Every structure is written in C-alpha cells, then in structure tokens.
Amino acid sequence: MAAVACALLSFSSPALAASEKVRITGLGDVAFGSIGNLGADSVRSQSLCLYSSSTTNGYSVTAIGTGPGGSFELSSGSLSLPFEVQWSSSAGQSSGAQVSPNVPLTGQVTTATQQTCSSGPATSASLIVVLRSSALSSAMAGTYNGSITLLVGPE
Amino acid sequence: MKTARLGRLSAGCLMGILAHGTALAASQGTLGTTSTGSISIGASVPNRVQISNLADVSFTNQDPSVAASNAQNVCVWSNSSTKGYNITATGSGAANAFTLSNGAATVPYSVEWAGSSGQSSGTALSSGSALTGLTSTATNPTCSAGPSSSASMVVKITSASLQGMQAATSYTGTLTLVVAPE
Numbered sequence: 001m002a003a004v005a006c007a008l009l010s011f012s013s014p015a016l017a018a019s020e021k022v023r024i025t026g027l028g029d030v031a032f033g034s035i036g037n038l039g040a041d042s043v044r045s046q047s048l049c050l051y052s053s054s055t056t057n058g059y060s061v062t063a064i065g066t067g068p069g070g071s072f073e074l075s076s077g078s079l080s081l082p083f084e085v086q087w088s089s090s091a092g093q094s095s096g097a098q099v100s101p102n103v104p105l106t107g108q109v110t111t112a113t114q115q116t117c118s119s120g121p122a123t124s125a126s127l128i129v130v131l132r133s134s135a136l137s138s139a140m141a142g143t144y145n146g147s148i149t150l151l152v153g154p155e
Numbered sequence: 156m157k158t159a160r161l162g163r164l165s166a167g168c169l170m171g172i173l174a175h176g177t178a179l180a181a182s183q184g185t186l187g188t189t190s191t192g193s194i195s196i197g198a199s200v201p202n203r204v205q206i207s208n209l210a211d212v213s214f215t216n217q218d219p220s221v222a223a224s225n226a227q228n229v230c231v232w233s234n235s236s237t238k239g240y241n242i243t244a245t246g247s248g249a250a251n252a253f254t255l256s257n258g259a260a261t262v263p264y265s266v267e268w269a270g271s272s273g274q275s276s277g278t279a280l281s282s283g284s285a286l287t288g289l290t291s292t293a294t295n296p297t298c299s300a301g302p303s304s305s306a307s308m309v310v311k312i313t314s315a316s317l318q319g320m321q322a323a324t325s326y327t328g329t330l331t332l333v334v335a336p337e
Binding site: 019020021022023024025026027028029030031032033034035036038039042051074081083115127129131136137138139140141142143144145146147148149150151152153154 | 180181182183184185186187188189190191192193194195196197198199200201202203234235236294295296300336
C-alpha cells in the first residue's frame with residue numbers, strides 16, 4: 001500500500017506544477033503631498049514583489065484607475081487631475097513602460113523566487129506614478145485622491 | 156490568566172483595526188491564477204498665480220500737449236477655485252512712488268489695471284496697495300494655451316507732467332508688479 005501511495009504522489013506532482021500562479025505584494029500607497037513646483041513633473045516610484053510560478057516566470061499586469069472608464073485620474077469633487085502609470089519588471093526603477101488603463105502590459109518576467117519575496121530578491125518590479133507638469137499647471141488648487149487596481153496574470 | 160487573555164484580546168482587536176485600516180489603504184494580492192492589489196494616490200495642488208508676457212514701456216518723442224498712454228496685454232493666471240487674484244504695484248521712486256527720473260528731476264506716471272485684455276483704461280493702482288477682486292480667464296500659467304492674455308496694464312503720463320520734463324533727456328524707472336491668489 002505504501003508503494004501505491006508513493007506512486008500516486010509522484011503522479012500528482014506534474015499536475016500541480018501545471019497550475020501557474022502569480023502574486024503581487026509589497027504595494028504602498030502613493031502620497032505626493034503638497035506639490036510646490038507645478039512646472040515640473042512629480043514622480044513617485046516604489047519597488048514591490050511580483051511572483052509568477054509559470055515556466056518562464058512571465059506575467060502580465062493590467063492597471064485600472066478610478067476615473068471614467070478606468071482612466072488614471074485623481075479627483076477633487078468635480079475636478080480631475082490625470083496621471084500616468086509606468087511599470088518596470090525590475091526593482092528600483094524611476095521610469096518604465098507606459099501602462100494604459102485596462103490594457104495588459106505583457107511580456108514581463110520576474111526574478112522573484114518566493115511568492116512574497118521573503119527569500120531571494122526582496123522586490124522584483126517597480127511601479128511608477130507620474131503627475132505631468134502640463135496637468136499640474138492647469139489644475140485648480142485642491143486635494144486630489146484616487147486609486148489604481150493592479151491585476152496580474154501568468155504568462 | 157485573565158490578564159493574559161485580555162492582552163490577547165486587545166492584540167486581536169488591534170489586529171482587526173489595523174486590518175481594517177490597511178483595507179482602506181494599499182491592498183496586497185493573494186496567490187492565485189490571477190492576483191489583484193490596489194493602492195490609493197493622493198496629491199495636493201496649492202494656490203498659485205503667475206504673471207507673464209510683460210513688456211517694457213517706452214515713450215519716445217512724446218508731444219507734451221498730448222497725454223501719453225501705453226496699454227499692453229499681459230497674462231495673469233490663478234489656479235484658485237475662483238481664479239481670483241489681487242495685484243500690487245510699486246514704483247522705483249521715493250517711497251515706491253510711480254515716478255521716472257533723469258537723475259536730477261522726476262516725473263510722475265500712473266498705472267491702471269483691467270482684469271481683461273484689450274483695454275485702454277482700467278482701475279488706477281496706488282503704489283503698495285493691492286487691487287483686489289480680480290478674476291483671470293487664463294487656463295495656462297503663461298497663456299501658451301487658451302486665451303493668449305487675460306489682463307491689461309496701462310501706463311500714463313499726463314500732459315502737464317510731460318510739459319514739465321526736460322527735452323532730449325531720458326527719464327527712466329521701474330515698475331514692479333506682485334500678484335497673489337484670492
């Protein structure tokens with residue numbers, strides 16, 4: 001019976017490996033604070049953990065904002081302030097590939113070896129949020145808030 | 156023992172509060188065939204104003220029998236909720252007076268301001284006193300988009316003052332304008 005059980009276990013192992021999974025962790029809120037210089041772009045970047053168990057460690061990421069149709073907009077009552085989202089598949093970056101709302105950014109590969117980066121690389125990707133000077137300089141004074149949701153899938 | 160249980164309960168409540176707090180802030184993804192996380196983004200845009208497109212004013216070969224007037228369109232931008240602003244002008248004369256000087260003598264001039272462009276007259280400014288209650292139509296800090304100008308500034312010298320000036324002599328001065336949001 002013990003031999004049969006071992007055979008079943010070794011048989012089920014490839015089936016588990018075929019289930020590709022991803023996880024995004026290490027996300028932090030973005031606080032620009034009071035932006036003193038409206039004539040310059042304001043940029044906030046953060047390193048986070050992106051894990052993929054696919055054979056290539058590949059993944060795609062889709063960002064959805066809280067503006068109309070998922071657009072990247074902050075709001076202050078009826079006022080809006082557009083922003084840009086960039087993504088890099090390596091940590092510590094201050095710029096990356098432009099992300100369009102609701103459009104998967106494909107072809108990303110992660111170096112993470114553990115689902116929360118508790119071992120191996122501590123972070124594996126960069127999320128960059130940009131407020132362009134052109135938007136800031138035409139924005140009315142106020143406090144603007146919004147959010148983005150990031151959906152990750154294996155590739 | 157009761158104390159220990161109470162301690163664990165408090166820690167549990169604290170964890171619940173913290174968990175509730177993080178739910179309102181960044182959320183982390185779980186392991187799955189897809190994973191979803193979210194972050195909040197906040198930014199504050201302070202009140203700002205800008206004045207631009209100012210040009211030097213030059214009166215040359217002015218007929219003393221005719222009052223001199225020079226009007227120019229300028230750009231004043233304000234991002235306040237009302238797009239309001241005030242403006243304060245100071246001259247380079249004694250006590251910031253609006254006067255020109257040739258080194259030995261001075262001649263007064265006046266400054267008028269209108270909250271719209273294309274005007275040949277406006278509200279007279281007093282040196283050091285803010286003209287308040289103005290509103291801008293500018294949609295860009297330098298009027299590079301939208302209206303190309305949003306206000307008018309008019310500098311005038313009366314005929315009487317011109318007649319008191321020495322011919323073929325250069326009189327100069329500087330006018331400083333300070334704009335603040337309202």
